[in-house]
Amino acid sequence: MTKLEKLSPGSWHYLMMAEVFPDLLRPSDALIDLTAEGEEIVLLSPDLVNSGGLSKFAEKHPDRVINTGLSEQNTVSMAAGLATTGMVPWVSGMASFLALLCNEQIRMDVAYCQQPVRIIGHHTGLSFGFYGSSHHATEDIGALRSIANMTIISPADGNQQYAAMMASRDYDGPLYYRTGRGRDPEVYAEGAPFVIGKAIEHMRGTDVTVIACGMPLHPSIQAATKLNAEGYSVGVIDMHTIKPLDVDAVLEAASHSKVILTVEEHNVLGGLGAAVAEVLAENGSPARLVRHGIKDEYSLIGPPTHLYQHYKLDEDGIESVIRDQLA
Amino acid sequence: MAHAQTKQPGRNDLRPTADEIALMREKARMVRLETIRLILLPKIGHFSSVFSCAEIFSSLYYGVMSLKKGDPKWPDRDRFTYGKGHAAIGHFPILTDLGFLPKEVLDGYCSLGNPLGDHPDMTKVPGIDFSSGSIGHALSNGLGMAMGGRMQGRDFTVFTMMGDGEQQEGQVWEAATAAVANKVNNLIAIVDQNGYQLDGAVKDIVDTGDLAAKWRAFGWETHEVDGHNLDELTTVLRHLKADKTRPGPACVIARTIKGKGIDLMENQTGWHLGYLTPEDSEIAAQEIMSKEI
Ligand SMILES: Cc1ncc(C[n+]2csc(CCOP(=O)(O)OP(=O)(O)O)c2C)c(N)n1
Ligand SMILES: [Mg+2]
Numbered sequence: 050m051t052k053l054e055k056l057s058p059g060s061w062h063y064l065m066m067a068e069v070f071p072d073l074l075r076p077s078d079a080l081i082d083l084t085a086e087g088e089e090i091v092l093l094s095p096d097l098v099n100s101g102g103l104s105k106f107a108e109k110h111p112d113r114v115i116n117t118g119l120s121e122q123n124t125v126s127m128a129a130g131l132a133t134t135g136m137v138p139w140v141s142g143m144a145s146f147l148a149l150l151c152n153e154q155i156r157m158d159v160a161y162c163q164q165p166v167r168i169i170g171h172h173t174g175l176s177f178g179f180y181g182s183s184h185h186a187t188e189d190i191g192a193l194r195s196i197a198n199m200t201i202i203s204p205a206d207g208n209q210q211y212a213a214m215m216a217s218r219d220y221d222g223p224l225y226y227r228t229g230r231g232r233d234p235e236v237y238a239e240g241a242p243f244v245i246g247k248a249i250e251h252m253r254g255t256d257v258t259v260i261a262c263g264m265p266l267h268p269s270i271q272a273a274t275k276l277n278a279e280g281y282s283v284g285v286i287d288m289h290t291i292k293p294l295d296v297d298a299v300l301e302a303a304s305h306s307k308v309i310l311t312v313e314e315h316n317v318l319g320g321l322g323a324a325v326a327e328v329l330a331e332n333g334s335p336a337r338l339v340r341h342g343i344k345d346e347y348s349l350i351g352p353p354t355h356l357y358q359h360y361k362l363d364e365d366g367i368e369s370v371i372r373d374q375l376a
Numbered sequence: 377m378a379h380a381q382t383k384q385p386g387r388n389d390l391r392p393t394a395d396e397i398a399l400m401r402e403k404a405r406m407v408r409l410e411t412i413r414l415i416l417l418p419k420i421g422h423f424s425s426v427f428s429c430a431e432i433f434s435s436l437y438y439g440v441m442s443l444k445k446g447d448p449k450w451p452d453r454d455r456f457t458y459g460k461g462h463a464a465i466g467h468f469p470i471l472t473d474l475g476f477l478p479k480e481v482l483d484g485y486c487s488l489g490n491p492l493g494d495h496p497d498m499t500k501v502p503g504i505d506f507s508s509g510s511i512g513h514a515l516s517n518g519l520g521m522a523m524g525g526r527m528q529g530r531d532f533t534v535f536t537m538m539g540d541g542e543q544q545e546g547q548v549w550e551a552a553t554a555a556v557a558n559k560v561n562n563l564i565a566i567v568d569q570n571g572y573q574l575d576g577a578v579k580d581i582v583d584t585g586d587l588a589a590k591w592r593a594f595g596w597e598t599h600e601v602d603g604h605n606l607d608e609l610t611t612v613l614r615h616l617k618a619d620k621t622r623p624g625p626a627c628v629i630a631r632t633i634k635g636k637g638i639d640l641m642e643n644q645t646g647w648h649l650g651y652l653t654p655e656d657s658e659i660a661a662q663e664i665m666s667k668e669i
Binding site: 051052053054055056057059060061062063064065094096097098099100116117118119120122123145146150178179180181182183184349350351352355356359 | 418461486487488489490493494495497507508509510511512541542543544545546573574575576578581582638639640644645646647648649650651652653655656659660662663666
């Protein structure tokens with residue numbers, strides 16, 4: 050009888066994921082280091098310890114992991130209860146199923162009750178690719194931004210995620226981290242400074258300033274670099290914290306740029322573009338705003354890179370969107 | 377059988393014939409082989425979640441449900457919803473086989489803009505009765521369909537398949553309570569009890585205990601069967617569908633093996649998601665061909 054006895058080198062299964070995508074392990078590193086610094090960390094994950102890149106933490110601190118199975122809402126409410134005892138609960142799961150499925154638990158039990166629960170929503174935006182529009186999270190910023198007391202951070206890469214998680218040490222309120230799938234192109238070196246609520250200016254421009262967060266930051270920098278080499282003046286700001294928004298950074302950019310272009314892996318309604326629009330409108334800024342992202346629709350499915358190309362969220366796409374403003 | 381009545385067909389009358397079993401076995405094999413073939417396209421997929429429910433799919437679609445070939449919107453058809461939407465890759469080939477879904481579309485699985493991805497989308501895929509992806513909604517969707525059918529005087533049955541990890545979702549038990557309270561007898565739940573979820577064995581993650589006792593305690597007529605035994609599975613499902621005297625919904629706990637068909641994958645956590653190279657896929661296909669499940 051013919052039988053699959055052992056795997057050839059190209060084949061792999063789920064438990065090998067961390068070997069294939071080592072960046073996945075950055076959240077583990079941060080939780081291990083926070084624990085070493087004395088934080089009473091407890092990790093709660095609804096059947097997503099491995100896919101959230103937390104197997105390394107789970108191996109090191111098995112007594113500090115609660116795998117809550119397929120019970121997301123229960124998980125978030127439990128975390129809030131744990132927080133009242135002095136523990137520092139981290140909840141890690143898929144962005145769509147935490148920010149949306151547990152939206153009310155986050156509002157009622159975490160934010161309203163002011164519990165310092167840290168939530169990681171991974172595989173956000175379109176990064177789930179062909180897994181389905183059901184798995185895409187293009188509403189998580191919007192759904193959480195209108196909840197008072199919430200802080201929303203969208204790291205651009207593994208190193209920034211690590212830094213942003215370490216920054217939670219001195220942070221009282223609840224936090225939501227919107228992260229990719231652990232394969233995002235690297236923007237930041239290890240140890241690059243990170244302050245919650247303080248935008249990072251990469252380039253300064255007078256024609257267009259791109260304000261981006263998360264995965265699209267890298268291609269935005271690439272596109273701007275290319276255009277600047279052609280003689281244009283394009284700036285790029287990493288607005289990694291969407292709430293509280295760095296209002297000064299937005300107004301400063303608007304004071305020297307004709308156009309502000311927001312770029313996000315999210316619906317243009319309710320997300321980064323909306324947050325920037327509110328600031329510009331309320332301050333009577335003369336800069337014109339263009340919001341780039343998902344245009345209030347359910348995204349198609351396909352391999353992530355194909356989707357980024359389709360939705361003009363890759364380097365070429367962002368370049369073309371900037372060029373439209375330069376013409 | 378707890379509710380067998382003399383007026384109802386007896387259990388034996390509903391047993392599938394040898395020919396019917398042979399057909400269902402062939403279709404379950406098709407489900408496994410197509411899953412292996414289609415996973416080659418996106419280079420990642422849910423082998424083992426499909427392999428545990430291949431017989432459930434084939435029993436329903438070739439032995440139990442009332443359907444019209446080529447007419448996926450027939451209003452009197454039986455409905456199928458499933459919370460474990462990640463098994464869609466095993467469901468799509470059946471929709472093609474039934475003339476609901478063009479073969480060219482199937483062959484474009486997971487490519488940009490193709491309607492078929494890892495999870496089923498009712499707005500794009502003919503033959504999908506309800507979309508899923510967020511695990512735990514399907515029984516509520518099925519309950520709504522069953523009550524709609526009853527209100528409209530239509531005689532269809534709704535089958536909802538759930539994973540055993542899915543049994544941890546609170547919404548499942550909200551629907552379970554509501555179905556009994558509303559005396560919905562045209563709803564049949566099937567639990568694919570393969571013992572595993574994503575991070576490991578269900579009993580190690582959050583043990584769901586005696587599932588049959590739980591469903592009974594919630595008021596569901598509950599049966600336990602070998603989910604790979606097409607004779608047993610089909611007989612029970614046919615009986616439950618035919619029994620119009622039952623006061624409420626019914627549940628079938630199908631004991632299955634996650635990864636059934638490929639020894640290397642059986643009862644292994646890792647294979648919830650994975651990839652086989654074309655060479656390994658070929659060997660896996662031969663292993664499926666060589667077995668009679
Ligand atoms: C609400 C929700 N949470 C998490 C997931 C991710 N997920 C996909 S499959 C799976 C495990 C499912 O286990 P089970 O229900 O036992 O299904 P099976 O073993 O048949 O694959 C998880 C956690 C999801 N799709 N939906
Ligand atoms: Mg299971």
